[in-house]
Amino acid sequence: MKLLRYGPIDHEKPGMLDADGAIRDLSGVVGDIAGDALTPEGIATLAAIDPATLPLVDGTPRYGACVGAVGKFICIGLNYSDHAAESGMDVPKEPVIFNKWTSAICGPDDAVEMPRGSTKLDWEVELGVVIGKPGRYIDEADAMAHVAGYCVINDVSEREYQLERGGTWDKGKGCDTFGPIGPWLVTADEVPDPQALRLWLEVDGHKYQDGTTATMVFGVAEIVSYLSRFMSLQSGDVISTGTPPGVGLGQKPPKYLAVGNVMRLGIDGLGEQTQRVVESRA
Template sequence: MKLARYGSKGAEKPGLVDDQGTLRDLSGHVDDIAGETLSDAGLDRLRRIDPSTLPAVDGAPRYGPCVGGVRKIACIGLNYSDHAAESNMPEPSEPIIFMKAVSALSGPYDDVEKPRGSEKMDWEVELAIVIGSRAKYVAEADAMNHVAGFAVMNDVSERSFQQDRQGQWTKGKSHDTFGPLGPWLVTRDEVGDPHELSMWLDVNGERKQTGATRTLIFTVPHLISYASQFMTLEPGDIIPTGTPPGVGQGMRPQQFLNAGDVMELGVEKLGSQRQRVIAA
């Protein structure tokens, strides 16, 4: 299934995208794409609904973040072997975890703000894991049972805030709009092997990132198991899994985003996004 949330910011409704690409209203069945709806039982109940019986959504509504009720975004850094090589950094011996503020979440087609004082605003296409059931001290062999599905995320970053302003990476990752998520939550049964997905990102029509999840250093089950040793993962929590090569910081000369630039990005089977950069 492809699940979505649509409508004005803060008032999104739950939706389902059928096999013909029509967005249909799910609000008669669930309040949101969140919480118990993301569990195996909740998703199975949605699968039993005939999509043709759901009202089609008229017009071209805004798509919001495809998951509601998100309590935390636990990001993984430097998790692609080719991105580590691009960054001239050794592959980490354990996953690098950093937090991104939940307030950074935005819709996949919303404008992205360039923060005041920003000098090095960068792009990162990522495969995001969406947790479906509570996970604490999970074995790697059982980790996928806690996954509701996957989505595209642009882990927008401000490198000067991230690296030059002391402290952790969080301050360079958490500005409002720095977490476009969606357009859909695609359930794990429809995605299949998450380690065989191509991904890409363009800036102003020029290809910057081309990659594939097969170059992940740490696999999806490993990341879930590992993170669950340090924090309890709750339904709706997001784990962006890292980015392939082609970020602006890795280019020579380096390239960064400015107001007016347009990012377009996507992950195989998960859809695509488009954002325009505006001044905060």
């Protein structure tokens, strides 16, 4: 299944994509693509529905983030060895964990705002993993049973804030609009091997990133198991698993985003995103 949320900001409704690519309204079945709806039982209930029996959504509404009421937005850094090299950092011996604040979450085609004073705004296409079955101390062999599905994430980053201002990376990762998620949550049964997905990103038509999840240092199962040692994972938590090489920081010379630039990115089978960079609204 391809699950989604559509409609105006802060008023999104749950939906499902049918076989023809049309949106079907799920609001008569679930309140949101969130929480209990993402557990194995919730996913099974949705999978049993014939999309043709659901109301057809007219027009081309805005896509919201494909998961609602996200409790944790957890990110893994330097998870592709060639990206670590272009960043001038060592390949980590254990997963590098940082966070995006949930206020960073936005729709896949919403504008990305350049924060006041920003000089080094950057892009990162990433595979998103959405937790379905909650758990703690999850064995790696059981980890995939805790995954509800997968999505596209742009880990938008401000490199000066992240790397030059002291403290943790989080301040350069969690600004408003720095977390486009979607367009769809593709359930795990439709992604037989999350370590065999092509992911790519272009800016103004020039392709900068073109990689595969096969080259991740730590795979999805290992990441889920590892994180569960340090926190409980709950239904609807989102994990962004790292980016392949080709970010602006790694260009020679480095290249950063400017107002008016358009990012387009995607992952095979999981959909595409498009964001224009705009001035901060406030």
